[in-house]
Amino acid sequence: MELINILLFACAAFAAGIWLAALYSWHFSTLVLLAVLLVITSLWRIIRNYQQSFWPVIGLFFVAGMLCYHQAVMVRADDIGNYAGQTVNIEGTLAAVPEITPIDGQKRRVRYLLKAEKVIPTGAKVACSVTGNIRINIQYKEATSKPAAYGDKVTVTGKLLELHGYNNPGQIDMVAALKRQGITARMSGQEQMLQVLTPYKGYSWQVVLANWRDRMITGLQQVMPVNDAAILTAVLFGGYQGIDKDVISDFAATGLIHILSVSGAHIALVVGLITWLGRRLRWGPLFTVSLAAMAVILYACISGLTPPVIRSALMGLISLLAVILERESYAPAALAITALAMLIYQPLLLFDISFQLSFGATAGLVFLYQPTVDYLSRWPSWLAGPLAVTLAAQLSVLPVIAWYFNSFSLISFAANIIVLPVIELVIILGLAGVIIYTMVPVAGNIIFVISSLLIGLVMLLTELLAAVPYSFVYIPAIGIIGSGGYYFVLAWIYGWRPFKLPGPGQLVRQWPRSCSLAAVLLSITVAVYVLYPKPLTVHFIDVGQGDATLIITPHGQAVLVDTGGTMGESDFDIGARVVAPYLKHYGVRAIDYLILTHGHQDHAGGAAGVASAIRVANVLLPQEKYSPPVQALLRSQPLAVIPAYTGQRFQLDKVIVSIEQAGDESETILHTAAIGGNEVSSVIRVSYGQHSFLLTGDLTAQGEASLLTKGLAACTVLKVGHHGSRTSTTEPFLQAAAPKFAVISAGYGNQFGHPHPETLNRLAAREIVVYRTDKQGAIVFTSDGKQLAVEPYIK
Structure with a gap:
């Protein structure tokens, strides 16, 4: 077998081993024994007849992948993450250039990466040596405050927190992403928590390059509009900071979002430019390639x-x-070697979305580009080439896009032909500009101005293309089995013929009637699957310290009760980045009713972000003074607002949604609560067949007592009020509600101590099965009206 095929099989086997080891638990000793047996078998086969050693060697790569995964997820006994949950004093060295983000006025947020060296837990007198990295977020209130610098020896005191993200299906695992960088814990607080022990006085190329980038960015901002400077900074150095959200949305809608971060396209552009110059100036091949290699390293x-x-x-x-080596045909081998080397170095990269997209797209270009060009041979070459690039790259990563984003940009084909050449020109001019600016600032500024004009053209074109109707289409997540089937069919269409299968054209020519019948049956099957009613699903989404409940009816109509929201001054939009992706993952393309129980940030803070991403037909709001999050929702777009009142109800697919109690019950409460509050929290009941769900928002004991006076019917599932606070879920309320299951939506390690032990004890005393989003992630209940099943994201 050819070397290229061996490398491809070895890489695939190694990746499959990593995936299987992550999916199932394996004894490390068993894997070691299996690896030893495969080594012996492989050596014996190689000695006897090397041509028969292929499968034992591939099996060895498979087991090696499993072993590497186990090694990667092992936590050392001296890792700093083992002290999470304790108040500690940590001494270490800043291992990266601090990231500084302006908040407002003089306030700044600085993110540090600390390489931990020593730790002293509270009450201890002796420091312990530790390993591992910590992410530290510190807020500086004064512009004159000077943050610590790269290489400084520092000490930091505070509560060490465990890494924790939003545990929802289809969500990018940010905890795993941090651990891949060696970060195993986090801290946050004010500037006084970090003190510099010894300033770093040595030479650091990281600092030199960071300072150089800062000078370049300052130069850009002096001659370009702020948004243009942010876009040019993004396409040259990566990062979305300072770019208008609408511009990012337009780039995403046109399939050009990858341009805003340095990727393979940028490297290929640099190599292509130098290669073109080499041909024009008649440089020798060795000199051209060497110059291109140096340019790639410098750009990286x-x-x-x-x-x-x-x-x-x-x-x-x-x-x-x-x-x-004059072996351009070795591109598949180069791809396999690169992937294998990266996975051996960091096995967990297999689960990194950036890795999946970059190598998937590159594989598409390697294996599918030329056949696609051949398919388009009758098209003009200026159109066939760019279209083939887009098709090859997009088809190869479609299951990944479906899993994470649930959408596909049809307009990306036009964008890659119309807009991408302009962006590439911007990148070339920008790179030339930053080089010239270093030597002749005036000349560099002229190039920056020209780049700014081109960026304006890019923004105009992307805005026009993004506004084209149906430019963005929904695609469902198809899972691992569906993805396997997809790649099998894709490879078959592109010429792979396992088991001597005939090609698509041959099938149609030889059996036209059978193919037509199969197409009709497939269409009917898909139509039945789409139209046939499914069970009711009620999703309690993990939004941290907040509430968000999604109800999907048998025919796919959707009701969203609350949207979560981050506390404090965080600019993280939980509606746009957590709730909306969750809804899209489950096929929700429109929300029939968005109900906000009350206007607090942790319940309504994500509403505007959700409404911007998904069409909302109706909004039910409590009768209280609109809070800032509700005002932001109403400003985001025209919405049909319906005031909530007690006794209100509507029906979707035999699912009845009723307002058991609204905030209009107590005029005294309404007058005393300036912008509303927990006391005016609406209570919603969702009923389907024999089961009902009672969603209580942040209802307090006072509100529960008011609800009991009306006669509260029993429920099957109770969404515990106020995140499990001790002032909610009283004994009389539990006795009347009599739930079999209870769901508590709370943030992991939250500062409020939710859920309170007294609340948990009251639930346990009644033998109510409790599920918690802070420990089990998203909780999904499924019912056909008779049976009820529950599935937490974390088992």
């Missing part, structure tokens, strides 16, 4: 050497090596 360094940049640069360098 000034871009910050982030993992995606390193992967792209490594792939570019291996491709250049193939050019030197």
Whole structure:
């Protein structure tokens, strides 16, 4: 078998081993024994007849992948993450250039990466040596406050927190992403918690490059509009900071969002430019390739050497090596070597969305580009080439896009033909500008101005293309089995013929009637699957310290009760980045009713973000003074607002949603609560067949007592009020509600102590099965009206 095929199989086997080890638990000793047996078998086969050693060697790579995964997830006994939950004093060295983000006025948020070296827990007198990295977020209130710098020896005191994200299906696992960077814990607080022990006085190329980038960005901002400067900074160095949200949305809608972060496209552009110059100026091949390699390395360094940049640069360098060896046809082998090397170094990269998209798209270009060009041979070459690039890349990563984003940009084909060449020109001019600006600032500024004009054209074109109707289509997540079937069919269409299967054209020519019948049956099957009623599902989404409940009826109509929301001054939009992706993951393309129990930030803070991402038909609001989150929702777009009142009800697919109690019950409460509050929280009941769900928002004991006076019917599932606070879920209320299940939506390790032990004890005393989003992630109940099943995201 050819070397290329061996490398491809080895890489695939290693990746499959990592995936299987993550899916199921395996004894490490068993894997070691299996690896030893495969080593012996492989050596014996190689000695006897090397041609018969293929499968034992591939099996060895498979087991090696499993072993590497186990090694990667092991936590050392001296890791700093083992002290999470304790108040500690940590001494260490800042291992990265601090990231500074302005908040408002003089306030700044600084993110540090601390390499921990020593720790002293509260009450201890002796420091313990530790390993591992910590992410520290510190807020500086004064503009004159000077943050610590890279390389400084510092001490930090505070509560060490465990890493925790939003545990929902389809969500990008940010905890795993941090652990891949060696970060195992986090801290946050004010500037006084961190003190510099010894300033770093040595030479640091990271600091030099960071300062150089800052000077370049300052130069851009002096001659360009703020948004243009932010976009040029993004396409040259990566990062979305300072870019208007509408611009990011337009880039996403046109399939060009990858341009705003340094990736393989940027590396390929640099290599392509130098190769073109080499041909024009008649440089020798060795000199051209060497210059291109140096340019790739330099560009990777000034871009910050982030993992995606390193992967792209490594792939570019291996491709250049193939050019030197005059083996351009070895592109598949180069891809396999790069992927295998990266996975051996960091096995958990297999689960990284950036890794999946970058290598998937590159594989598409390697294997599908030329066949696609051949398919489009009758098209003009200026159109066939760019279209083939887009098709090859998009088809190869479609299941990944479906899983994480549930949408596909049809307009991306036009955008890659119309807009991408302009963006590439902007990148070339921008790179030339920053180089010239270093030597001749005036000349650099002229180039920046030209780039700004082109960026204006790019924004205009993307805005026009994004506004085209149906430019963005929904695609459902198809899972691992569906993805396997998809890639099997894709490979078959592109010429792979396992088991001597005939190709698509041959099938149609030889059995036209059978193919037509199969197409009709497939269409009927899909139609029945889509139209046939499914069970009711009620989702309690993990939104941290907040509430968000999604109800999907048998025919796919959706009701969203509350939207979560981050507390404090965080600019993280939980509605746009957690709730909306969750809804899209489950096929929700429109919300029939958005109900806000009350206007507090942790219940309504994500409403505007959700409404901006998904069409909302009706909004039910409590009769209270509109809070800032509700005002933001109403400003986001025209909405049909319905005031909530007690006794209100509507029916969707035999699912009855009723307002058991609204905030209009107590005029005294309404007058005393300036912008509403927990006391005016609406109570919603969702009924279907023999089961009902009681959603109580932040209802307090006073509100519960008011509800009991009306006669409260029993429920099957209770969403515990106020995140499990001791002032809610009283004994009389529990006796009347008599739930079999209870769901508590609370933030992991929240500062309020929710859920309170007294509340948990009251629930336990009645033998109510309790599910918690802070421990089990999203909780999904499924019912056909008779049976009821529950599935937590974390088992």
